[in-house]
Amino acid sequence: MPTSLKISDAPQEGRAGLAALEARVKDDLAVLKLPPEDWTARKTAADGAPLYDVVIVGAGMFGLSAAGSLIFKGIRNIKLLDRAPEGKEGPWVTYARMLTLRSKKDLPGSPFGIPSLTFRSWYVAAFGDEAWGALYKIPNSVWQDYLIWLRNVLELPVDNNCDVVDLAPSPDHVALTTADGRVLRAKRVVIATGRPGAGGFNRPQGVAADLWPDLSAHTCEMIDFGRLKGKSVAVIGAGSSAWDNAATALESGAGRVEMFCRRKALPQLNKGRANANPGFFAGWRGLSDAKRWEMAVYLERIQTPPPHETVLRTTAHDNFEIHFGKPFRTIARAGNGVEITFMDGEIRHFDFLILGTGFSVDLAREPMFSALKDRILTWGDCYQPPEGIANAGLARMPYLGEGFELRERGIEESALERIHIFNTGSYLSFGTLSLDVPSVNPAGEHLASHIASHLFVDDFDVLFKRLKDWEEEHELAPTPFYAPDYVNRA
Numbered sequence: 001m002p003t004s005l006k007i008s009d010a011p012q013e014g015r016a017g018l019a020a021l022e023a024r025v026k027d028d029l030a031v032l033k034l035p036p037e038d039w040t041a042r043k044t045a046a047d048g049a050p051l052y053d054v055v056i057v058g059a060g061m062f063g064l065s066a067a068g069s070l071i072f073k074g075i076r077n078i079k080l081l082d083r084a085p086e087g088k089e090g091p092w093v094t095y096a097r098m099l100t101l102r103s104k105k106d107l108p109g110s111p112f113g114i115p116s117l118t119f120r121s122w123y124v125a126a127f128g129d130e131a132w133g134a135l136y137k138i139p140n141s142v143w144q145d146y147l148i149w150l151r152n153v154l155e156l157p158v159d160n161n162c163d164v165v166d167l168a169p170s171p172d173h174v175a176l177t178t179a180d181g182r183v184l185r186a187k188r189v190v191i192a193t194g195r196p197g198a199g200g201f202n203r204p205q206g207v208a209a210d211l212w213p214d215l216s217a218h219t220c221e222m223i224d225f226g227r228l229k230g231k232s233v234a235v236i237g238a239g240s241s242a243w244d245n246a247a248t249a250l251e252s253g254a255g256r257v258e259m260f261c262r263r264k265a266l267p268q269l270n271k272g273r274a275n276a277n278p279g280f281f282a283g284w285r286g287l288s289d290a291k292r293w294e295m296a297v298y299l300e301r302i303q304t305p306p307p308h309e310t311v312l313r314t315t316a317h318d319n320f321e322i323h324f325g326k327p328f329r330t331i332a333r334a335g336n337g338v339e340i341t342f343m344d345g346e347i348r349h350f351d352f353l354i355l356g357t358g359f360s361v362d363l364a365r366e367p368m369f370s371a372l373k374d375r376i377l378t379w380g381d382c383y384q385p386p387e388g389i390a391n392a393g394l395a396r397m398p399y400l401g402e403g404f405e406l407r408e409r410g411i412e413e414s415a416l417e418r419i420h421i422f423n424t425g426s427y428l429s430f431g432t433l434s435l436d437v438p439s440v441n442p443a444g445e446h447l448a449s450h451i452a453s454h455l456f457v458d459d460f461d462v463l464f465k466r467l468k469d470w471e472e473e474h475e476l477a478p479t480p481f482y483a484p485d486y487v488n489r490a
Contacts, residue, residue, distance in 0.1 A: 088145075100137035162180075192423060211332075218354075
């Protein structure tokens, strides 16, 4: 099946199949009594503005998982905000330039424990059993269509083209300010902004900032590959995204693409397959700080190889070359091109530079955290690793509470705990729980369970009064023992 397949390519019977699946979803939810009735207390801020229970920043894969998990716990006064236009949320049809997901096709997706909401059920309904049998891995655009279908079938409330630029926590809520001047208030805020959303991309030391935007781009940025036709392109890094972008440049007609890697060889084992299991998802949080740090350092050092499909896609072009053991010293603008000086003294010139150098986790670099950056407790504040495994990048990661909550330096209980980091910033605290496709379902459940607990505690006075005032079922009315004078008497 072609990797460019989209839901619009589904046969006519696929439309009927999806309609039947949506009816099945409706029946499944009715049998399970989902979503439950909304139980939280309606509250307002001091100025009378209404409070959402939860506002989720980011409506991609993990934002939708958070939202669905919350509504299935009866927390329905929520809103999702995403800076992207509708249908462009997340990386899948924007800067993710692999042809298919790297995960296996039989992962359930984000079904919240309901079989009719799995990716497989959706795919079979749209394209048929034969197509499912022939499918190797999930094309990016098809995965995006599945996520959009989930959003629509669950009627999740999303505001697109909405960029959050400031967060202001107070004792009973968080105020979110958007780029267009709107202010929303919520009892809890979830930051589900993906891999780039906890500090942006990593621009290594020595790479000149003035190369942007005309001579350089990171793999997470939008790139006009048509401009690279006939041009020479240098790619720094040899991770999966570096290979994806090298392949895309070559397929777009680049004259020459050369990749430069510090390592002597590519990583050979995908250890991510070994840690994508419930033990890691549920257990990482229970490890001591020392063991979490040791594990994270090990995984960072061993790294993950690019998928063989991506390597073969790139090496199919004769005008591609990779250089191992070739770290650079500086990369600078030189006339209309890029000059790379390598550690061995060699100097090379290219028309364009692509950085495949991954992402930083540093909330201080995120505009919405600019007013909070000096308050956020980090791993560097809490743990001093032994000699030999120090890591400045890990030390900058936020040190999170049990439900992904931020914590404040020097303060046991703080309004910062109303903000939940549900993106790559949670890595050292939670492992890959909120990073990758295999964990999207348990991650949402873990987050929602903790938020439900927080909301119950926050709303206790209202909920207790509601309990005291409840008189809907006079159980003993049909019996000789009905005593109305004793109704609600403690």
